[in-house]
Amino acid sequence: MSLLRTLANLGYGSRREVQALIAAGRVTDAHGAPLVADTVSVHAEVRIDGQPLDPAHGLVLMLHKPRGVTCSHDDAGPLVYTLLPPRYRMRKPPLSSVGRLDRDTSGLLLLTDDGALLQRIISPRRHVPKTYRVELAEDLRADAAALFASGTLLLKGERTPLLPAALRVADPRHAVLTLREGRYHQARRMFAAVGNHVLGLHREGIGALQLGDLAAGAWRPLAADEIARIFAADAAPDGVARASVQSRA
Structure with missing residues (x-):
């Protein structure tokens, strides 16, 4: 070229x-x-x-999305793409977010111009785990962790139960939730199903890749070994990582 x-x-x-x-x-x-x-x-x-030069095609960025910023190219309000240099928004093929975090959720967001990698990460068949830190309005129900891990929880308006999810309770109003699917506002709806309300939601990991101490609004390219970490937790058989639920009140 x-x-x-x-x-x-x-x-x-x-x-x-x-x-x-x-x-x-x-x-x-x-x-x-x-x-x-x-x-x-x-x-x-x-x-x-x-x-x-900026990295060639195959670029993968880790971005710490702040609350109040939208994962979109054209919605109203602050957009994640405005956190990047203007030329990054002109790349061909374009950079796209790997899935979305809603406006009120902060944390680890990946962006890439590699369409095949994007599809590999978000594919429902791969069940790449995503880990969230959660702050709640009310004390957690004692049976919340067991219910989330059961594979029987049915969200309002849906006909298919959720896959088992791991919930680690830090204290009655703070927990770490690991999901292996990405339904619409899933984490918030799960806690609503057990009579609670999410005050704060922060994604801290995708697979074995962790956000670490990257500041809110900051971003950096990922090296090949870091990209591999996204899938490192994906090899565990069903029912192993998903059933690892710990709880302490």
């Missing part, structure tokens, strides 16, 4: 704008030698204003 097309696909501008960057001598190799538009260069060797 030509340098001109590569830079345009990475969002550095339209072809005309990229051509102007090249003509101005701002695009060079790693040694500072100017490059021309039809150059076919090794991605890692290209510099713009002395800086390495």
Whole structure:
């Protein structure tokens, strides 16, 4: 692929704008030698204003979504994509969120331009576990953990029971919930089904990948070994990870 097309696909501008960057001598190799538009260069060797290029196609970002921000390209209000450099919103293929967190939920959100990887993560057949920290309005029912793990809980308006989910209770109003499916507002509806209301919901892990200490609103690219962690907890047979419920009041 030509340098001109590569830079345009990475969002550095339209072809005309990229051509102007090249003509101005701002695009060079790693040694500072100017490059021309039809150059076919090794991605890692290209510099713009002395800086390495953004990652090539296959980019996966970890973002700490703050509350009040929407996972959308065009809804009203603050959007997750505005937390990224403007050129990231011009990449081809585009960056898409891997699933969604609702406006009032914070925590780990993945974005990628790799459609196959996106589908692999969200596929209902893979049951990739997602872990949430939950703050509740009322004390938890004593049987909540057992009910969530039973595989019999039926949400209002649905006909199929939920898969078993693991609930670890930290204190009567704080818990950690691990889900292996992604129904609409599932965590909030589960607690509503046991007579409670979620005050705060924060996703801290997907598979074995953890958000860690990444600040709210911050983001970073993931390395290949980190992407592999998404599926590291996916190999356990049904009924092993799902049934691991601990409770302490």
